[in-house]
Amino acid sequence: MITVTQALDHLFALTAPLPVETVPLIQAAERVLARPVTARRDQPPFAASAMDGYAVPEAAPGQRFTVIGESAAGARFDGPVSPGQAVRIFTGAPVPQGATRIVIQEDVTRDGDAITLNADLDENLYIRPAGTDFRNGQTVPAPKRLSPQDVALLAAMNIAEVPVTRKPRVALISTGNELVMPGDTPGPDQIIASNTFGLHALLRDLGAEPRILPIARDTSSSLIHGFSLVEDADLVITIGGASVGDHDLVAQVAAELGMERAFHKVSMRPGKPLMSGRLNGAMMIGLPGNPVSAMVCGHVFVAPVIRAMLGLGAAPAPRHNTQLAAPLTPNGPREHYMRAVVSEAGITALDRQDSSLLSVLGRANALLVRPAGDGAHTAGEIVSYLPL
Numbered sequence: 001m002i003t004v005t006q007a008l009d010h011l012f013a014l015t016a017p018l019p020v021e022t023v024p025l026i027q028a029a030e031r032v033l034a035r036p037v038t039a040r041r042d043q044p045p046f047a048a049s050a051m052d053g054y055a056v057p058e059a060a061p062g063q064r065f066t067v068i069g070e071s072a073a074g075a076r077f078d079g080p081v082s083p084g085q086a087v088r089i090f091t092g093a094p095v096p097q098g099a100t101r102i103v104i105q106e107d108v109t110r111d112g113d114a115i116t117l118n119a120d121l122d123e124n125l126y127i128r129p130a131g132t133d134f135r136n137g138q139t140v141p142a143p144k145r146l147s148p149q150d151v152a153l154l155a156a157m158n159i160a161e162v163p164v165t166r167k168p169r170v171a172l173i174s175t176g177n178e179l180v181m182p183g184d185t186p187g188p189d190q191i192i193a194s195n196t197f198g199l200h201a202l203l204r205d206l207g208a209e210p211r212i213l214p215i216a217r218d219t220s221s222s223l224i225h226g227f228s229l230v231e232d233a234d235l236v237i238t239i240g241g242a243s244v245g246d247h248d249l250v251a252q253v254a255a256e257l258g259m260e261r262a263f264h265k266v267s268m269r270p271g272k273p274l275m276s277g278r279l280n281g282a283m284m285i286g287l288p289g290n291p292v293s294a295m296v297c298g299h300v301f302v303a304p305v306i307r308a309m310l311g312l313g314a315a316p317a318p319r320h321n322t323q324l325a326a327p328l329t330p331n332g333p334r335e336h337y338m339r340a341v342v343s344e345a346g347i348t349a350l351d352r353q354d355s356s357l358l359s360v361l362g363r364a365n366a367l368l369v370r371p372a373g374d375g376a377h378t379a380g381e382i383v384s385y386l387p388l
């Protein structure tokens with residue numbers, strides 16, 4: 001059996017960044033910027049007022065000016081301001097030539113076309129120089145998953161078309177005679193396919209384009225039919241049927257279909273019967289069926305693979321460190337991803353760790369990572385975890 005780190009290395013070796021496509025800015029949020037993009041203008045493109053007030057060449061308490069015009073956002077005052085003159089100005093408006101500062105309207109007493117500056121003047125100039133936010137030619141580096149803030153910046157840079165990595169297309173095949181879809185009426189021996197939907201949600205969250213294929217039954221023909229529906233997926237994920245029981249046919253059928261297997265079985269808990277390889281040009285990952293195992297493998301293996309496909313680099317899921325809020329008994333020989341809760345007090349492993357318990361996983365906000373053979377720990381010791 002290989003370790004989690006070795007399995008990840010195999011997975012990364014099977015993964016290549018996907019091609020670049022261009023999307024309209026309105027669709028760019030949460031996509032991965034594939035190439036650096038460059039501002040096409042200065043922002044602001046002119047020295048702009050930061051406040052509503054009066055643009056003046058100079059200012060001292062009690063000074064008087066004649067108001068000679070107005071500069072509004074989108075409609076500048078054309079012409080210079082000379083000593084003794086002021087231009088009424090609003091936030092975002094171009095500062096007229098000759099003005100050195102904006103006196104805010106709260107510091108001014110106005111009488112017709114005349115203003116007098118109050119005794120107590122705000123010292124700020126309230127002028128945003130041209131290009132103070134960004135300059136023409138300034139770049140946003142790639143790769144980067146675009147946040148709402150990034151989208152606003154790209155918009156300000158007048159980048160209407162954004163080069164992004166194509167979303168990884170992922171086909172999800174659930175396997176099992178016992179499974180029905182949520183909303184269906186299960187027979188007496190049936191259960192609802194659940195982790196399929198959890199993985200779909202996780203994949204969406206990661207920036208992939210998942211597709212749930214019809215449930216394959218535990219027969220070769222049904223699995224072969226399932227694989228035939230994969231079409232143009234970059235990644236095929238099977239769920240269940242991956243261990244060595246009489247009804248676990250995924251490895252066998254995939255091999256018959258020509259899968260070059262990279263590995264089968266990883267030394268971890270939960271998730272041991274994990275497999276991966278290449279099948280008809282796509283990458284294939286066979287996940288164990290137990291709901292928690294499938295979701296844990298989703299976080300530990302599928303998420304890094306999707307990030308690598310998106311061009312974000314080949315790296316394991318980021319870990320955090322915190323102190324134990326409760327002691328831990330020794331771990332067994334496999335790396336263990338314990339369902340746990342992180343709070344201000346630290347991290348606490350939940351009592352029940354059976355890999356079928358979605359209600360426990362739902363309460364967890366972290367996977368406490370126990371190395372293989374890790375000894376007992378007391379409260380207060382530092383451990384690492386994957387946030388969920």
Ligand code: AMP
Pocket residue numbers: 174175176178179191192193194195196239240241242243245248288289290291
């Ligand atoms: P398997 O890996 O096929 O042996 O399945 C292990 C356990 O996970 C069994 O109890 C299955 O009923 C259950 N299981 C398999 N696939 C799913 C699924 N998609 N959703 C929920 N449970 C599943």
Ligand code: MG
Pocket residue numbers: 175176177240241247289
């Ligand atoms: Mg099964």
